[in-house]
Structures are given as C-alpha cells and as structure tokens.
Amino acid sequence: MQVHLLLFALYRDLTGVDELNVEVADGATAAAALAGLRQSDPRFAVLPDRPVIALNRELAQLDAVLRDGDELALLPPVAGG
Amino acid sequence: MRAWITTDPIAAQDVLDGVGTATDGATVVFLGTVREENDGRPVSGLRYDAYVAMAEDVLLRIAGEAGRRAGTDRVAVVHRIGELAVGDASVAIAVSSPHRAEAFDAARFVIEAIKQRLPVWKQEYYVEGAPRWLDGSTPAVGP
Numbered sequence: 001m002q003v004h005l006l007l008f009a010l011y012r013d014l015t016g017v018d019e020l021n022v023e024v025a026d027g028a029t030a031a032a033a034l035a036g037l038r039q040s041d042p043r044f045a046v047l048p049d050r051p052v053i054a055l056n057r058e059l060a061q062l063d064a065v066l067r068d069g070d071e072l073a074l075l076p077p078v079a080g081g
Numbered sequence: 082m083r084a085w086i087t088t089d090p091i092a093a094q095d096v097l098d099g100v101g102t103a104t105d106g107a108t109v110v111f112l113g114t115v116r117e118e119n120d121g122r123p124v125s126g127l128r129y130d131a132y133v134a135m136a137e138d139v140l141l142r143i144a145g146e147a148g149r150r151a152g153t154d155r156v157a158v159v160h161r162i163g164e165l166a167v168g169d170a171s172v173a174i175a176v177s178s179p180h181r182a183e184a185f186d187a188a189r190f191v192i193e194a195i196k197q198r199l200p201v202w203k204q205e206y207y208v209e210g211a212p213r214w215l216d217g218s219t220p221a222v223g224p
Contacts (some may be wrong), residue, residue, distance in 0.1 A: 054200070057134055061222055077217030
C-alpha cells in the first residue's frame with residue numbers, strides 16, 4: 001500500500017523533498033514507515049528519529065497504524081504568529 | 082467564527098468585518114507584525130511556510146476554543162503566509178463580547194495557541210547572512 005508523505009519548512013530544506021508517495025507494508029506504523037525510509041533513502045537520514053507527525057491532518061502518535069492512501073506529514077517544531 | 086490562511090496582505094478591517102454585534106460592548110483587535118530586528122540581528126523580511134489544509138482546521142479549532150472561553154462566537158483570525166516585509170501584519174485577530182475582559186482574554190488565547198500548535202513555520206531573512214528557520218514549539222499530541 002502507499003502513503004503520501006509531506007514535508008515542510010526545515011525538513012523540506014534538509015531533505016530536498018516536499019512530497020513523495022511511499023510504499024509501505026500493510027499494517028505498518030508511522031514509525032516503521034519512517035525507519036524504512038531512512039534506511040532506503042539517504043535524503044531522510046538527516047531527519048530527527050522521532051519527528052512530530054500528522055496523519056490525515058491531525059497530530060498523531062508515531063505508533064499510529066497507517067492505511068492505504070493516508071497523508072503522513074512530518075512537522076518541524078511550529079513557529080507561527 | 083472565521084479563520085483562514087492567506088497569501089494576501091492583511092489588515093485589521095479584514096477581521097473586524099467578522100465580529101461585533103449590538104450585544105457586544107467590547108471589540109479587541111490584535112495584529113502581529115514583522116519586526117526589523119530579532120536577537121539583535123537586522124531582519125530584512127520573513128517567509129512563512131504552512132501545512133495549509135491542516136492549519137485552516139487548527140485555526141478554526143483555536144477560534145472555537147477561544148470563543149467558548151469567552152462566551153462569544155464573534156472570533157475572527159487570519160494568518161498570512163509567503164513572503165512578508167518588515168511592518169507587514171502576519172496575524173490579525175478580532176474578538177467581540179459583551180464585556181472587555183473576555184474579549185482581551187480570548188484574543189490573547191488565540192495568539193498564544195497559534196504559537197503553540199498552528200502548523201506554520203517562520204524563516205527569517207537577514208540584512209547580512211543566510212536565512213534561518215526559527216526555533217519553534219512542539220505541539221502536544223493528544224491521546
């Protein structure tokens with residue numbers, strides 16, 4: 001199955017990636033998907049081990065289980081205002 | 082309640098249009114503006130990045146929470162993103178309520194919550210040196 005990965009701000013600059021469709025195993029958690037990505041794609045090795053994530057536009061825990069078509073966003077510490 | 086993200090310039094009137102009824106004795110407006118320096122470094126401008134779809138949801142939720150605290154549904158808030166110059170408004174908030182204490186409290190709540198949990202990021206451009214993403218807050222993840 002696939003999830004749609006989104007990166008913003010510092011994480012976008014660090015990786016050079018703003019969005020990417022990622023193939024993940026059925027039943028994978030967000031943490032597992034990110035760990036796999038860090039191993040398979042060196043661009044992602046520079047990211048923190050446990051970034052804040054949003055799943056389908058809601059903050060989520062890294063142990064959240066992914067489903068096909070999910071939107072997984074990696075959020076640097078926020079600095080609006 | 083009105084809450085939105087825009088790339089266009091913003092002004093106080095944009096949020097004032099969303100508030101104020103005959104039952105309200107107080108209207109508070111807050112503008113957040115770009116300063117010409119930060120930590121002693123001259124700033125030439127800012128760029129805001131945002132997860133727009135999520136930020137609009139979060140901003141509306143923040144406005145709703147502020148309104149419930151103040152007992153009013155007259156809350157309007159806009160956050161500008163993209164390139165901003167010194168002096169430009171990045172945030173405008175307006176709250177109206179029957180009495181002033183609640184309106185001040187709700188406006189303050191909105192800007193503090195924006196800084197804590199709105200998925201928006203600020204990059205400063207300096208008169209000298211490379212631009213920098215500012216350190217931010219880590220939003221709390223619910224259960």
